[in-house]
Amino acid sequence: MRLVATLLRGPGALLALTLVARPGLAQAANTAAPAGPAATGTQQLLLWFLLGTLALVILLIGLLTATLVVRLRPQLRRLYELPTVRPTWSGRVLGLAVGDTTLVRGEVRDEVLDHDYDGILEFDNDLPPWWKYGFYATIVFALGYLSYYHLSGTGQLQGAEYAAEMQQAALLVSADADDPNQLTAYAALTTAGDLSSGKSLFTTNCAPCHGVNAEGKVGPNLTDEYWLHGGEINHVYKTIKFGVQGKGMVAWKGKLSGKQILQVSSYVLSLQGSKPAGAKEPQGEKEAPAKPVARL
Template identity: 45%
Template structure:
């Protein structure tokens, strides 16, 4: 019973919708006919009227499209009115000036250039690239000093190249080995045998082999040789752990070790 009622309601709704559409179309036609004042007594009058309307439409100037208005283009129908009086060798020139939007953009760039010059090179309100770079270096040094002075877990950030000490504690060496594998092995090999970077298991060192030298090299890097400074990625405790691990693998003679480089210590 419920299904029958549902279908009946659906049928009635669709019928009402179709009837409403038909009524609207009839009203539309009626309104259009009511608003059309043109009445033709014969077919000849209708044809004459249509011919006159077509003639008027042909004489109307071509309307500019939105694209023509944006670009400042003139329609082709106006080309005969744009021809300038003088010509050379049968070649005429159109009086078609540069679009206004282009001129606004052109003069705008000139005004911007003048303002930029006054701001950065005359008045000095803005900082040049060199000044911004110098300010960033100063800020980076201040941030580095602040980071070193912050007390970390167990004083991790208080350790630096002046007070670092080598450790043989097993937990320290394990932590250093894990860090070495993540950050150092791509250049120095998994066992410190050396690949792109030098061998870290022999007695020869390019930048010193003491605990303070190794700590300093890791911390500040060797930019001219492609080694980055790790002071912004690791705290003092982590760098000290890696340093202790490097000292612990001295003399391990891993297979495929790179030839010695630097001075013997």
Template identity: 55%
Template sequence: MSPLKNLIAKSGLALAAGLLLAGSPAVQAQDAVAGKAVFDANCAVCHSIDANVVGPALKNVHERRGDEWLVKFVQNSQELVQAGDKDAVEVFEKFNKMPMPAFGTSLSEDEIKNVIAYIKDESSKPAAAAEVAPVAEATDATATPPAAQAEVDFLDLPPVLLYTFLLAALIILLTALVLVMMFRLFIPMLGESIYDEDFRSSFAGRVLFLLKGDATVMTGKAKDKIHSTHDFDGIQEYDNDLPPWWKALFYVTIIFAVGYMLHYHVFKTGALQDEEYEMEMQEAAVFAANNADDPNAVTDYEVLTEAAALESGKSIYNTNCAACHGTEGQGTVGPNLTDEYWLHGGDVNEIFKTIKYGVPAKGMVPWQGKLTKDQILEVSSYILSLQGTNPANAKEPQGDKE
């Protein structure tokens, strides 16, 4: 019986070891599943596996830092930074000195290790881009690429255009030569008569003498006649003509003013500034309606007050916003949402735009594409419902008072 007992004992141990080894991957997989739930609830707002968001990409972070360091960093990152930990300081400096919320009081060590297990599991998966690459290549092969607009040198233009430009240049040159020859032929024939006052005051005479360098036609004549009564402290005034170009421009402004008054104020065939402004605002509204992603689009949302909408907004807030603004809106990494001070406006439409387009410079990601318009309006209304709740440990006011 003794050999039989030994055989049974050895077989039991082997079976137990086999079950343990066989169950190990399942346990790890279970940890990753639990870690995904924790990650989605607390970390997905600021982190992605493959891309930098508010914080760094987490792919293979366990290989760069180690599990023990990651647990400490998640529990209280600022404690490591203040202690001078090289890696913690590097991450803090690289990502705009945005402090990561301390999860040491809200997450257990096992939950943090489950998150690390999830990161390891995701890091071991092939990149999504590599999986869809063949499909993209096939699509590109059948698609017609858009024509690129390349600059064309002048000499590379079609010959017809080059000949046209050359012919136009020759015509201009020949016209100039003919005019010069005519002046050289006919002016000597006129002799001294070109200096007669009648000829000089004519249009042809003015043009001729302007070409000869006489600018009187533009500046007027200097009479050198002193006003008898315009003498002050030894300063005298000459009674010279105003420049003809100035007088012509003055007459043009008078004609323009009469036409302007008739057009805008008498016949009312033109739009005044107020009307132009209203038309431009209507055009802008049409443009904004056709472009849903225009951050300057005018919105006129009203605050939601229904209990169902506010409850939905609270659920969205707890899932996506509480990590940075606190579960009660008291502010942690992000500002306090319960006081009367706002960095980007406290109207429901201003809050809606802040959530939709984010504030990337300050670490807030845009939520368009992740939340629908109705969801953004619900969470905006819920945030406004937190006004005056005065939660404990509220962050100091930031921004302007509304």
């Protein structure tokens, strides 16, 4: 007991109390930890309450204003008829409250001009103010748009915005071998063995749509310089591996290995300029072959 009393009276009192209170503090911290989502929910409820209250106040002010305008309409009419009030801008706004829409429709004078086109007369009336001010607003907007996007270069044009969005989207896609957005860096195979294997695979799997000599049937002609999805070896590889959705070109990923797809792609490029009989009309964009490819 004396030891305990000494600790409580001396410098060790704080340490002893901390050790004793530590489990309680930990328990309190664990209890208070889940309060984060509850606090967030309370803040959201408070925000919606304030927004609802603000909307209700605005509605009440609008109703009171409309009631006052209806009750004071005779007095407002007499005020509007004053010659010093009616021509002014505030007077025209006041005219809307008493039923005069000149501020919106403009002055309708119905003055006949001395123009006569086959009996058709022309009136000299003002353009509606809402139309004129809207036109002025479009001029201001056009100047701001020109300055922001073209002169200062602060804003991104359509092409730059598209490129930025594509870069952001690429970050969300895995960059592995099964990523259709990642183009491979293969070179075309030119050995006789690879081209022979590619020809065998092409005859078995591709000839029903593209023809035995790749002249084109349901699918396009693969022997000319025109390509729908790119004629470089890696573009052909990508088309064969992932297919083309909605165009009838099936994906051969999982059916052929990567080496087999490269062999077929290389064989297809070896047929460039072979001009088979009954070749289908060109389709797509013209592309010159990047490098000559050996043929069988």
